[in-house]
Amino acid sequence: MSDDDDQLRAHGLALAEAARAALPGWVERCVRHRCDEAGVAYDDAVRSATREAATACSARVGDELVALLVADPDDQRGTPLTLLRQAVRYPTEVLAAAGVPPVDRDDFARRAFPDDRYDLSPASFEDVDPALRDPGITWGAARAWVHHRRHAGGE
DSSP states (O other): OOHHHHHHHHHHHHHHHHHHHHHHHHHHHHHHHHHHHHTOOOOHHHHHHHHHHHHHHHHHHHHHHHHHHHSOGGGOOSOHHHHHHHTTHHHHHHHHHTTOOOOOOOHHHHHHOTTOTTOOOOSSHHHHOGGGHHHHHHHHHHHHHHHHHHHSSOO
16 A cells, blocks of 8 residues: 555545534534424424434444545545435434425436435535535545556556
């Protein structure tokens, strides 16, 4: 394993841990925002369900991110942003149980994210939390460099 590979792994772990820390707040913001828009009370029951969903999301998606980002880049199937987009199921379950109606989405959103009834899918790391921007960019650049070195004669 080269120094570049070691650095990529370190950047991946940093991104995964930053996401694990950011996900609970993202789940809460998603639920609060959609409840407010729909006029559904963010009461004790919804608050409790949100906390449980946030904890589960952070643990599960955090573990999935670690598994993805420590794998050899040539073996990675998917991206960290794809995993973060799949995390919409956690706030979605809370919103549906609270009786929040699905939101109107455009044709692209319905095709690209059919299970995202509340239009929560992040377009970028920063949409989950601004703190994910720099680790996401750093990881992406490191991954691109390793790919280039391996596959474009960069060694």
